[in-house]
Amino acid sequence: MGNPMRIRAKLDGEVVDAKVLMNHAMETGQRKDASGALVPAHYITKVIASCNGKTVLEADWGPSVSKNPLLGFRFRGAAAGDTLSVTWTDSMNDTRTDEAVIG
Amino acid sequence: MLHRREFLRDMGQGGILVALLSSGLLTIPKAWAADRNQAAFAAKTVEEAFAALGAGTPAASDEITLEAPEIAENGAVVPVNVTTSIAGADAIAILVEKNPNALAAVTIIPAGTEAYVSTRVKMQQTSRVIALVRAKGSFFIASKDVKVTLGGCGG
Numbered sequence: 001m002g003n004p005m006r007i008r009a010k011l012d013g014e015v016v017d018a019k020v021l022m023n024h025a026m027e028t029g030q031r032k033d034a035s036g037a038l039v040p041a042h043y044i045t046k047v048i049a050s051c052n053g054k055t056v057l058e059a060d061w062g063p064s065v066s067k068n069p070l071l072g073f074r075f076r077g078a079a080a081g082d083t084l085s086v087t088w089t090d091s092m093n094d095t096r097t098d099e100a101v102i103g
Numbered sequence: 104m105l106h107r108r109e110f111l112r113d114m115g116q117g118g119i120l121v122a123l124l125s126s127g128l129l130t131i132p133k134a135w136a137a138d139r140n141q142a143a144f145a146a147k148t149v150e151e152a153f154a155a156l157g158a159g160t161p162a163a164s165d166e167i168t169l170e171a172p173e174i175a176e177n178g179a180v181v182p183v184n185v186t187t188s189i190a191g192a193d194a195i196a197i198l199v200e201k202n203p204n205a206l207a208a209v210t211i212i213p214a215g216t217e218a219y220v221s222t223r224v225k226m227q228q229t230s231r232v233i234a235l236v237r238a239k240g241s242f243f244i245a246s247k248d249v250k251v252t253l254g255g256c257g258g
Contacts, residue, residue: 072221
């Protein structure tokens with residue numbers, strides 16, 4: 001399930017400027033907690049963004065992507081009012097999809 | 104349905120496959136796309152990651168703009184922006200040379216999407232950050248040294 005993403009998609013001319021802020025711990029598996037025990041790896045492995053049934057961006061990530069990841073990208077072929085959908089899947093097979101209307 | 108194992112067997116001698124791969128005549132479909140390239144993400148060094156991505160020894164290109172801070176006060180959150188004007192660019196990878204696993208992110212750029220990606224990465228220590236771009240089957244890089252004053256991968 002995870003926590004909601006914040007998605008901003010703004011049309012600038014013909015180009016949609018998209019910024020997605022995900023809510024995820026992105027644990028590397030190398031960090032130790034206060035008791036000295038390793039915190040298990042738990043990070044987003046895949047992000048897919050789509051608009052009007054078309055994939056507009058696809059990303060594979062490793063644990064080096066920062067906690068609460070930010071993803072910015074720009075694509076064409078969408079109009080104001082269209083919906084941008086973003087889905088992530090993590091290393092524990094959790095997944096979450098959020099949408100935003102292009103403004 | 105042709106399974107990979109059968110395909111490899113049917114190829115007869117693996118040497119033919121290796122020869123085709125190394126000559127660039129045959130490229131592995133989806134090596135960067137739908138299926139995550141586990142070998143590339145498991146690679147310890149930049150060279151291993153490049154090899155797993157099929158990038159070999161990519162040429163430096165001044166048509167790639169890699170934006171990252173000269174000095175990152177907090178290695179846990181280092182902003183990295185990559186843009187390229189190389190025609191036909193369809194994938195951008197970001198690598199941090201001295202992280203335990205060099206490859207941080209691979210972004211696939213479908214037609215209609217600009218060859219640009221913005222994200223934030225962790226850096227364990229001062230290191231070279233590398234942007235790798237694939238365009239029409241060729242690979243190009245740009246790199247920048249980022250000094251880290253507080254590491255981002257420790258506890």
